[in-house]
Amino acid sequence: MEKFAILRTPHEIYYGRGALDNVGLEAVARGKKALIVSDKVMDGLGYVSLCQDHLKIEGVESRVYQGIESEPTDRYVSKGLELLKIEQCDLVVSIGGGSCIDTAKAIAVLAKNEGYIGDYRPGCEKVKNKPLPHIAIPTTGGTGSEATDVTVITNTRDDIKMMIKQPAFMPEVAIVDPLLTVSSPQSITAATGVDALSHAIEAYLSKLSHPMTDTFALSAMKLIVENLMTAYKDGGNIDAREAMSLGALQAGIAFTNASVCLVHGMSRPIGALFHVPHGYSNAMLLPAALEFSKEMCTDRLAELGRIFKPGQLLSNEEAADIAVESVKELCSQLNIPNLRNWGIDKGAFDQVIQKMATDAIDSGSPVNNPRVPTQNELEELYQICFDYQFKTEAKVK
Structure with missing residues (x-):
């Protein structure tokens, strides 16, 4: 190595069978009301309600945004952010594939920072304010988004996938439970x-x-x-x-x-x-x-x-x-x-x-x-x- 290197990870990483059981304890330490970012498939599998149950046991309220139907776009981010503000959520929990997690990253950052998500692309603005806490729960054995400071969001106006990388996009907690991936086709x-x-x-x-x-x-x-x-x-x-x-x-x-x-x-x-x-x-x-x-x-x-x-x-x-x-x-x-x-x-x-x-x-x-x-x-x-x-x-x- 010719110079120093940096290793960034979430503050806490839970992995292994049954790791999801810890979402309530991690949530209550960070907020009182969570926006759960997910999709209809996860809802149909019962994963969203299971997550809500764990939150409820610890006294954390929740609201669900499950409008994600494809790769993450700026429109999904805007709609999820609007719901978060209406419901006055102070915590974000994502459960699903990379699209859900990447959308949640953007929502958590914009909840405390102004502007359009594309404003934070490389070479543009730096995130100034600490984002809302984000607990990421993947349900596929693939994207690794739960442990990255990257979000990839499509600019629907210009048909460009924006790769946005800043430390603020790193989830605070990653919960990797392989039992949630069994349902993947x-x-x-x-x-x-x-x-x-x-x-x-x-x-x-x-x-x-x-x-x-x-x-x-x-x-x-x-x-x-x-x-x-x-x-x-x-x-x-x-x-x-x-x-x-x-x-x-x-x-x-x-x-x-x-x-x-x-x-x-x-x-x-x-x-x-x-x-x-x-x-x-x-x-x-x-x-x-x-x-x-x-x-x-x-x-x-x-x-x-x-x-x-x-x-x-x-x-x-x-x-x-x-x-x-x-x-x-x-x-x-x-x-x-x-x-x-x-x-x-x-x-x-x-x-x-x-x-x-x-x-x-x-x-x-x-x-x-x-x-x-x-x-x-x-x-x-x-x-x-x-x-x-x-x-x-x-x-x-």
């Missing part, structure tokens, strides 16, 4: 699982990585590689679900402190313009981005290859090749679609490739990549990803 398990893997990989490859983030990233990669297929095939396997939840949490800690790279820079424009969920867009792009980057990060990719194929005597070049081919094979086994198979129209895609490449560069993430792409290289990568074939000609040996 196969498709969500696959997409969020590869999303978590991409967080760990990019944190490890990032130019901003440091020894602490490497520790979390390597542990996360191992947990995810060893357990994702089991969680996908047998959603009721609690051991696999617990490992995936822990892996996603560790990956979140890693990437919020080391930053992400090419995959995330490219995925945000796809999500903004074609409404592809974040986990899926990351999964669609990950293998091609690794192929593009491999020659500049062979030694680090080799560590991932050895996780996929432990106990083999391999050169770094061989292990790096195995890493890329194994990620491709994993995406194939998880039935990750390419952009065409997702249903994106090729003509519409071609019309916005230049904008997507520009927006990806402007996000600031690609510059952290081991190999930094040019505008033309990004446009070429988007074309490659549109019809990318995950299934390899031969199985990885």
Whole structure:
């Protein structure tokens, strides 16, 4: 290390089976009335009412905003903030996937700070006032948003996903209970699982990585590689679900402190313009981005290859090749679609490739990549990803 590094995490992290039982005790220490940010799926599963019950036992009132129907947008933030102010809530609790947690982060900050959420993008205003306390409870083993100081909100006017990163967006408390992830369907398990893997990989490859983030990233990669297929095939396997939840949490800690790279820079424009969920867009792009980057990060990719194929005597070049081919094979086994198979129209895609490449560069993430792409290289990568074939000609040996 040439200079000092920083490691930011929530003040408290609960993880493991039954961790949700602690939400009431953490809430009562921070407020009297909570706005629960969630969605209709979580409500239908009974998770929202279960959370309310825990709050009620400790004497904390609650109101629910469950208007989130897709990736987080500035409109969801505005509506949730309006309800919070009407109900005079002094605490925010999010329960759901990354969309719910990211929306709640923005609401907690704007509750104590003026303006539009986009005002707090990198290079713009700094958050001046301490946000409302936020307790984040993920229900997927994927985004890691419960442990990051990042929120990604779509500007609905300009169709741009705004990556907003400041310490104020870090939840005060993260409660990671794998029992809440058992209800995730196969498709969500696959997409969020590869999303978590991409967080760990990019944190490890990032130019901003440091020894602490490497520790979390390597542990996360191992947990995810060893357990994702089991969680996908047998959603009721609690051991696999617990490992995936822990892996996603560790990956979140890693990437919020080391930053992400090419995959995330490219995925945000796809999500903004074609409404592809974040986990899926990351999964669609990950293998091609690794192929593009491999020659500049062979030694680090080799560590991932050895996780996929432990106990083999391999050169770094061989292990790096195995890493890329194994990620491709994993995406194939998880039935990750390419952009065409997702249903994106090729003509519409071609019309916005230049904008997507520009927006990806402007996000600031690609510059952290081991190999930094040019505008033309990004446009070429988007074309490659549109019809990318995950299934390899031969199985990885």
